Amino acid sequence: MPQAPKGTRDIIGEDYQAFRYIIDTAERVIGSTGAVHIETPVFEETAVFEKAVGASTDIVRKEMYTFTDRGGRSLTLRPEGTAGIVRAYLENGMKVWPQPVRLYTYGPMFRAENVQRGRYRQFHQIDYEAIGSADPLVDAEAIALLVKILQELGLTGLEVKLGSVGDPEDRKQYNAYLRGLLSPSLERLSKDSKDRLELNPMRILDSKDQKDQVLLKELRARPMLDFLGPEAKRHFEDLQKYLKALGVNFSIDPSIVRGLDYYVRTAFEVHHARIGAQSALCGGGRYDGLAEMLGGAHVPGVGWAFGIERIAIAMEEEGFSPSAEAGPDLLIVPLDEKAREEALALAQQLRPKFRVEFLYTTKSPRKGLEDALKRQATFVAFLGEAERSKGVVTLKHLARGSQEEVYAQELAAKLGARI
RNA sequence: GUGAGCAUAGCUCAGCUGGUUAGAGCACCGGUCUGUGGAACCGGGGGUCGCGGGUUCAAGUCCCGUUGCUCACCCCA
Numbered sequence: 379m380p381q382a383p384k385g386t387r388d389i390i391g392e393d394y395q396a397f398r399y400i401i402d403t404a405e406r407v408i409g410s411t412g413a414v415h416i417e418t419p420v421f422e423e424t425a426v427f428e429k430a431v432g433a434s435t436d437i438v439r440k441e442m443y444t445f446t447d448r449g450g451r452s453l454t455l456r457p458e459g460t461a462g463i464v465r466a467y468l469e470n471g472m473k474v475w476p477q478p479v480r481l482y483t484y485g486p487m488f489r490a491e492n493v494q495r496g497r498y499r500q501f502h503q504i505d506y507e508a509i510g511s512a513d514p515l516v517d518a519e520a521i522a523l524l525v526k527i528l529q530e531l532g533l534t535g536l537e538v539k540l541g542s543v544g545d546p547e548d549r550k551q552y553n554a555y556l557r558g559l560l561s562p563s564l565e566r567l568s569k570d571s572k573d574r575l576e577l578n579p580m581r582i583l584d585s586k587d588q589k590d591q592v593l594l595k596e597l598r599a600r601p602m603l604d605f606l607g608p609e610a611k612r613h614f615e616d617l618q619k620y621l622k623a624l625g626v627n628f629s630i631d632p633s634i635v636r637g638l639d640y641y642v643r644t645a646f647e648v649h650h651a652r653i654g655a656q657s658a659l660c661g662g663g664r665y666d667g668l669a670e671m672l673g674g675a676h677v678p679g680v681g682w683a684f685g686i687e688r689i690a691i692a693m694e695e696e697g698f699s700p701s702a703e704a705g706p707d708l709l710i711v712p713l714d715e716k717a718r719e720e721a722l723a724l725a726q727q728l729r730p731k732f733r734v735e736f737l738y739t740t741k742s743p744r745k746g747l748e749d750a751l752k753r754q755a756t757f758v759a760f761l762g763e764a765e766r767s768k769g770v771v772t773l774k775h776l777a778r779g780s781q782e783e784v785y786a787q788e789l790a791a792k793l794g795a796r797i
Numbered sequence: 798g799u800g801a802g803c804a805u806a807g808c809u810c811a812g813c814u815g816g817u818u819a820g821a822g823c824a825c826c827g828g829u830c831u832g833u834g835g836a837a838c839c840g841g842g843g844g845u846c847g848c849g850g851g852u853u854c855a856a857g858u859c860c861c862g863u864u865g866c867u868c869a870c871c872c873c874a
Contacts, residue, residue: 381847381865436872440798458874487874492798494868503874570871586870638873647873658874685874713832743833751835762832774833781833 385491385499395700396690397502400531401484404504404684407527411519413480413506418462420486424452429671430461432639434577441489455488458638459505459683460665461672467509468674477510478679484686496656496688507681512666514613517644517680518620524648524660524682525626533692536659537649538627541634542614543580543641544606546667552605553579559597566593583633601632610643617644640668644680652695653688660684705754707793710736710771711746713762720761724771724786732793750776757793 382388389397405415424444431437443455456462463481466472472479484504491497506523508516521538528536543549556579564572568587575582580602582590606614621628634645645663653659662682669677708728710721721736728734737749743760750758760772770783773792784792 384865441872489873491872492870493866494870497873501874581872584872655869656873661874683874688874740831742831744830745827746832747834758833760832764832772832776834779834 385493392700400686400689403530404527408482413482416481416483418466421453421455422462424454426461426465430640430668441491443488457489463507464668478508479510480508482506495654502686503683505683509679512678514616517617520680522624522626535651539631539634540628540646541631542643543645544610545642548605548607552602580635584635603632613643640665642666650692653691659688706735707732708734708757709750709755710759712740717761
């Protein structure tokens with residue numbers, strides 16, 4: 379028998395309830411900022427990600443689901459949301475809208491990684507992007523918004539880690555500095571970090587390998603923050619000032635290193651201690667050069683994405699249990715064969731004002747009642763010969779035990795009145 | 798891509814050092830109970846023991862491979 383592909387899963391029942399709750403909460407809080415919902419395609423031209431995310435990144439090098447369609451086009455299932463949204467900004471001429479344009483979306487992302495707790499091949503993100511302003515106030519709003527959502531979801535034990543990767547020039551200098559510093563000790567670096575020295579030396583800072591950390595300490599490696607140019611530095615300081623004024627708790631973490639090429643200046647992550655090794659609930663930052671990488675004008679932007687599955691794990695760890703799905707307002711129980719189609723007709727008549735279910739097989743009142751209790755129905759209605767001869771249904775309120783015979787025309791009023 | 802541990806009914810699991818037709822609880826369906834409350838009792842449907850190969854008179858049990866899950870590395874959500 380076929381199974382759901384590795385790293386994918388069916389979301390149903392309590393999982394779905396939690397999922398829904400997270401999305402609804404996020405949507406409510408984001409919506410209150412005036413940001414508008416956008417849906418972008420789940421797949422894009424492969425070039426969108428190659429240009430934006432960066433050819434040297436892990437995502438592009440080995441994690442993309444790329445395929446060729448029948449027209450010979452190379453397409454890729456989106457591994458992240460920002461590139462597609464910026465593409466949509468350019469394509470729809472949003473530069474003539476009031477700036478910055480604030481957009482949000484949620485949906486599936488795809489990365490061909492090996493699976494572990496909190497990491498899936500199809501996972502779901504809620505994305506927020508503010509495009510068209512370089513003002514650090516916009517960064518501050520984005521971060522504050524994110525914290526607000528997590529608070530609304532009832533999460534505690536969160537840590538906001540803030541850093542800056544500087545402007546591209548700053549980073550170039552910093553990478554040159556790191557290469558100069560570490561190359562003489564190349565042999566002492568971990569295997570992964572030897573590769574990093576070529577591709578993106580900054581990522582060595584983030585290494586969990588003790589060898590690398592010891593070496594960095596020994597050589598007194600300076601942090602990226604020391605290399606910020608005056609403008610990036612000012613931006614970083616203003617952002618901190620705004621966040622403090624807003625009462626947002628954060629810690630400066632010089633090792634925050636984005637794995638995507640498009641980030642400049644602001645970079646941040648939100649971590650939760652109890653969800654395993656994949657502790658990042660949310661990551662984001664500023665990407666002022668992204669639109670240009672895609673071939674558009676220079677358009678600054680900042681945004682973040684959080685992983686719905688990881689939020690769900692964190693909430694579960696904190697004892698949140700999703701409320702069960704509500705039962706129907708009314709369950710109709712046909713007592714004889716003829717009542718089966720009468721039950722359907724009655725259900726149709728009451729829908730969609732009420733949530734109405736009926737049994738597809740005849741049952742005794744006793745069994746029907748048991749069924750209604752299992753479904754957590756509010757009312758149960760019996761339809762049988764006795765009712766038919768009088769033109770009524772027997773309506774019973776489960777919780778109260780009250781029961782009466784009701785004409786079909788009165789039924790809606792009775793259900794609404796909750797006898 | 799790498800490493801470790803796991804895989805028996807829809808779910809949670811039992812199944813001894815290999816030995817008849819593979820079990821339990823829960824869930825589902827029916828009966829006791831064709832007209833009224835989740836009970837109880839009785840009965841029923843459900844399994845290619847993840848899949849493939851091997852060893853053996855005999856494999857759920859041992860060996861190899863494979864797929865999936867869990868956790869970790871890399872990286873990230």
